[in-house]
Amino acid sequence: MGSSWLQWLLKYLLCLPGLAFATVLLLLALGIRGRRRRRPGEPPLINGYIPFFGVLFQIKNNPYKSIQDYQKKYGNIFTLKINGNYFTFVLDPFQYPLVLKNHKNFTFENFKDEFIKKIFLISIKPHMKKEFKDSQKYMQSKLLDLSYTLMQNMKHIMKERFLQAKNWETSQLYKFCISLIFEVTYIGFYGKDPGTNSGEVICELLNNFVKFDNEFLKLLLPLPTLSLRTLKNVREKLIQNFLSEHISNMQETSEIIKARKILLDKFTDLQDHEKAAHHFAFLWASVANTIPVTFWTVYYLLQHPEAVAVLRDEIDHLLQSTGQKKEPDFNIQFTREQLDSLVYLESIINESFRMTSISSNVRYSEEDITLNLGNEDVNLRKGDIIIIYPPFLHYDPEIFEQPEKFKFDRFVEDGKKKTTFFKRGKEVPYFLLPFGSGISKCxxxxxxxxxxxxxxxxxxxxxxxxxxxxxxxxxxxxxxxxGIQCPESDISFRYKLRC
Ligand code: HEM
Structure with a gap:
């Protein structure tokens, strides 16, 4: 009886589905055996059921709701196993500075290096880091200089495409925002190659960008190469676009890209392909979040005519005070200071950030450390990742009344920018975090x-x-x-020139 049972089991396990089943059992056994256990003083630990991936598939479909459920069960600090790493979530905003201001114990580089290597095929060697850091201030000032060029490009493209829109034209709002912001930014940064049809080049680049952007996080997963083949091919095409043979022909390239080229050329050990990957990563960073937040802002505004009226009024006042008229040729121009003085416009954008940003602040724990949280101490392990997850701040009803509602003037107080928000009667150290903070600020x-x-x-x-x-x-x-969340689907809208 015993041996026939064993024979049956062996026969079953050696057929194909049996092998798959046995592999799963083995993985589970290894997963359970190799499972990390919570040590005294550490935050609650949730390993999940799936070896290596942990809770990834549980939280993936609705991270906010899943994290909310964990918070209800475990409190404001807990550790989740995700994709082979341990992520400790710190959810109380008064505890954010313990992580974000402790640059010695909590760094950003390790996480960033891993991220850009897997997503963009870039590895930054130690000697490059110093050069990149030293050039930061200069690069930032060059970035700001670009805003004038972007406005000129925007006016030019709008004039070209929409000057005829005297009657209602219908379009898809997300597509409309993607195509405008992408083209304006790409030409603003890299310029145009007079030898090619730039419309076609940008169209192909944009199509590939959208495909890449929809799926790029899969590159962080240990999935079989075959299932990532299409995504990797798309990434390759995007990188190829920035090989020196292509970008050396570009004209009206911005100062920031010229400066980045000089910086990259300094590293003689860097191959042309990797330099191209740096350029692609930079382009991706410059549009990947600007596009969705611009879309959400327009989308929310279209549902709030009272906000549009206040916005138009604010801009009209600025036009008057700067002696400008709204002529049909799109020829209006504001300085940076004038744009900064538009408090309602800024509040409208900030409100969209508040509602759509999930830009987590990620830190790598350089050593075992005990955090004093005020009422308790918690121990964190070297190599763990600490996460500040902004939706918990942005949707906290104690800080933002009716957080699920779009309130266009939420960030205006007495006609000025509102910069203080409170929880439990105390001012919160951070109230809006779309751009990261401290060492990882955008x-x-x-x-x-x-x-x-x-x-x-x-x-x-x-x-x-x-x-x-x-x-x-x-x-x-x-x-x-x-980053900023993208919409699940697009939505139709119509537009026509205002008289
Ligand atoms: C609404 C628009 C944007 C948002 C919400 C945003 C957000 C962020 C965030 C959160 C980070 C930190 C990444 C992290 O902590 O993992 C970051 C980094 C970065 N962003 Fe932005 N960003 C925006 C627009 C831009 C633009 C227009 C540029 C122009 C070049 C840009 C360039 C970069 C670069 C180069 C980094 C990497 C910095 C580093 O190496 O540490 N971003 N951005």
């Missing part, structure tokens, strides 16, 4: 704000716009913990 944040402001000014001053579909738009959750 160097393009000022340019992004200026670009969005200029885009919204032109759009709402020169056009009447209306949604023609009325459906609630969901987030597609493809970015899980990073």
């Amino acid at each position: 160097p393009g944040r000022f340019l992004a704000m200026l670009e969005m402001k200029q885009f919204l000014i032109l759009l709402f001053m020169y056009f009447d716009l209306e949604l023609i579909e009325f459906k609630p738009l969901e987030f597609n959750n493809s970015r899980i913990l990073f």
Whole structure:
């Protein structure tokens, strides 16, 4: 009896489905055996059921809701196993500075290096790091200089495409925002190659960019190469676009890209392909978040005519005070200071950030450390990743009343920018975190704000716009913990020139 049972088991296990089943059993056994155990003083640990991946598949479809459920069960600090790493979530905003201001114990580089290596095929060697760091200030000032060029490009493209829109034209809002922001930014940074049809080049580049952007986080997963083949081919095409044989022909390249080229050429050990990958990563960073947040801002505004009226009024006042008129040739121009003085416009953009940003602040724990949280101590392990996840701040009803509602003037108080928000009667140290913070703060944040402001000014001053579909738009959750969320689907709208 015993041996026939064993024979049956062996026969079963050696057939193909049996082998797969046995592999799963083995993985589970290894997973359970190799499971990390919570040590005294450490935050609650949730390993999940799937070896290596941990809770990834549980949280992937709705990270905010999953993290909320963990918070209810385990409190404001807990550790999740995700994709082979241990992520400790710190959810109480008063505890953020313990992580974000402790640059000695919590660094960013390790995480960033891993991320850009897998996603963009870039590895930054130690001697390059210093050069990149030293050039940061110069690069930032060059980035800001670009805002004027972007406005000129925006006006030019709008004039070319929309000057005829005297009657209602219908379009898809997300596609509309992607195509404008992408083209304006790409030409602004890299210029044009007079030897090619730049319209076609940009169209192909944009198609590949969208395909890559929809799926890039899969590159972090240990998936079989075959299943990533299409994505890797798309990435390769995008990188190829920036090989020196292509970009050396570009004219009207911006100062920042020229400076980055000189910097990259300094590293004689860097192959042309990797330099091209640096350029692609830079382009991706410059549009990947600006596009969705611009889209959400327009989408929210189209549902709030009272906000559009206040916005138009604010811009009209600025036009008057700067002696300008809204002529039909899109020829209005504001300085950076003038754009900064538009408090309602800034509040509208900030409100969109608040509602759509999941830009997690990620830190790598350099050593075992005990964090004093005030009421308790918690031990964190070397190599763990600490996460500040902004949706918990942005949707906290104690800090932002009715957080699920778009309130266009939430960040205005007595006609000025509102910069203090409270929880439990105390001012919170951070109230809006779309651009990261401290050592990982986005160097393009000022340019992004200026670009969005200029885009919204032109759009709402020169056009009447209306949604023609009325459906609630969901987030597609493809970015899980990073950047600005993208919409699950597009939505139809119509526009025509304002008289
Ligand atoms: C709404 C628009 C934008 C948002 C929300 C945003 C957000 C962020 C965030 C959160 C980070 C930190 C990454 C992290 O902590 O993992 C980052 C980094 C970065 N961003 Fe932005 N960004 C925006 C626009 C731009 C623009 C216009 C540029 C222009 C070049 C840019 C260039 C970069 C670069 C180069 C980095 C990497 C910095 C580093 O190496 O440490 N970003 N961005």
